[in-house]
Amino acid sequence: MRFLDLIEAKKRGDALAPDRWSAAIRAIVAGGVPDYQIAALLMAVRWRGMDAAEAVALTEAMIDSGERWKFDAPPGPLVDKHSTGGVGDKVSLVLAPLAAACGCAVPMVSGRGLGHSGGTLDKLETIPGFRTDLSREAFARQLDAIGVAMGAQTEHLVPADRILYALRDATATVDEPGLITASILSKKIAEGASALVLDVKVGRGAFLGSIEATRELALRLLSTARGAGLATTALLTDMDQPLGRAVGNALEVREALACLRGEGPEALRQITLELTAEMLLLGGIERSRDRALQLATRELDAGAALEKFRDLIAAQGGDPAIVDAPDRLPAATDTGDLVATADGFLLDLDPLAVGRASVALRAGRDTREAAIDPGAGVVLHAVRGEEVRAGQPWATMHFGSGADLDTAARLLERAATFGDAAPSPRPLIIERHA
């Protein structure tokens, strides 16, 4: 195979046969293809797209580029969740222990935040001592023992994805549905999941713009997962406002702990229960959505998920005392309020601007290498539809050294729209595709 011929074929708009995709990925991982040829192929793929068979073929070729994990004695069906990312999305912190408490085994390989989107690894690492760099063996032992492990992609898990992702990121080719699909699904299949729930975000805080493009991605993910033998359900959920009240790593862990104690916030609780219920259905633990929702609600309210989270922290070297004493989590040195200038209602809060404000406060990173401040972020005292009083703070910025407070404040002020009457409510779960 000449790699140049693949570029030429894709440039012309041809679909590449599975053996050409597998040869391409083998050559790339073997180091036999110069980066500029990979980059040209990626842009040609961004131009011409990939058909359903190509997405399956690329997914399988990427899985074959590294290890495929297997577990000796998982305590339940191997089910995972993936979110396309958003602002304030701490669902995994509640959902993974909850699903495990309900009888699933959750082998969750997660990522870091970039741009306005947060990342589960960054949040977990604010827990003192918590390690996310689990070896394959440690991951497997823990999954067999307590039914949940949350770690970073290892060097040997889908190495093709690391190469391609770094190049996509540097060549404006991240936003191609086939490439996105193969990247997500290859990691989930390689980590050992046999079923997957997808939380596909819709709205200004999501990485895709329109509902149509988002739905198309969800359907593409479903059909490719099916083609690759992974049972999958997708929920399209609202990311036109931040999820919950906390945006920022340790702040979100605190909010997740509150949710695990049954204290809300309501949106986080609802979306987590819905997604967990889908996992229970896919895992065969319950036969109906109502019963699955009941089981998840019961285990959450009974504190079983909180205890599972405590076990998870202990197993990964973290300080389990934070569960009862969240004040042991890192906190920002300074705070600053955004104050309402008149009585009224919060009509709208642009999650993209809130996410950018959190980056300005160093709760997130604009470049992969940037350091983050674990205690920094934004706490919303009012969310969409809630009342504000003149002179009262509607949000508080948490920050330390290196924060760009002016930018953060300006972004937050522009992000919020206030008015005299409460807006009509908006659904949290927008569509379900299975």
Added chain:
Amino acid sequence: MRFLDLIEAKKRGDALAPDRWSAAIRAIVAGGVPDYQIAALLMAVRWRGMDAAEAVALTEAMIDSGERWKFDAPPGPLVDKHSTGGVGDKVSLVLAPLAAACGCAVPMVSGRGLGHSGGTLDKLETIPGFRTDLSREAFARQLDAIGVAMGAQTEHLVPADRILYALRDATATVDEPGLITASILSKKIAEGASALVLDVKVGRGAFLGSIEATRELALRLLSTARGAGLATTALLTDMDQPLGRAVGNALEVREALACLRGEGPEALRQITLELTAEMLLLGGIERSRDRALQLATRELDAGAALEKFRDLIAAQGGDPAIVDAPDRLPAATDTGDLVATADGFLLDLDPLAVGRASVALRAGRDTREAAIDPGAGVVLHAVRGEEVRAGQPWATMHFGSGADLDTAARLLERAATFGDAAPSPRPLIIERHA
């Protein structure tokens, strides 16, 4: 400027403003842009194309990437010719000395052959001692002295083009009209030409397929040249058959010498006179095409062009005795004939296949690094429309060691179509655009 933003903008289909093109080229030449980002931009340009203003901006940015040659006392208007390349195209060898003999100054920077297309430098270098690696100073001295110099692109002449061309070649992005245009015109303007005649080839031996795509390229070249201040005329000429009877480097020099002595072949003579006449018009040496054609014909037939070619060879270190004794040129060690199986007419001869046959005989190269055999090639005893006799050779292959004779013979046999009646003649000059 972040280069990633340029890729993103081009990917979305934006036209890039002139200052962005110049910043991009400056960054590329300074070595500040990784090859994979350049490759991604090239494929995005191949996808979205370039508008007229962008092609002008890229051309000017590429000129500014290196030296811009000026001449102290050129003996006439600085006019050059560029051909988009073909099979048996030895026009430059006749045209450059002829135009100089007619009063133009011809600063011709040429290239090498690749694939089925030949290159002027390869042909000139078959002349014993002839040097094409002229310094800027040597080039200028010679142009001022005898009105014609034919050399290779130097290191400092449009360095951006070398970087971009190598990447285009490796990423299937050679065939983009804006990039082609900027590559051609930047070199011609940087070498000091103030007017340019374009010989844009049409047919199976040309690098673009259809007449429509070829015309579009010609019009693009004209409008961009105009935007960049270069007076230009384009002729669309036939490359649906080889030009003349010789294909192969020393063989073509012999044919060029024959043409300079007034011996034809007719197609080479006609196209050279037409293109030279356009140069005389653009240079202001004659006011009408008829008079320009008369002057060129007179100087060719008077032997003035032949004498100018002798001066050129001497000035560039070559053996001027080859002009009177072409047998001093390198010759292949072996020959092999292709014999007609029946009486009839040559109806058609696919130039692409003839070009490929010449590569198989090592008269050309498939990769940039391959060595060529200067004496190798094909001589056509019959061209389109001419009669053949059963048992008589219609073509002779010239070759030495390393030739793939079977492939060459098979290609030539398939290239030719014979029939009972002479085909209707086809025009050599298809369209003129000014």
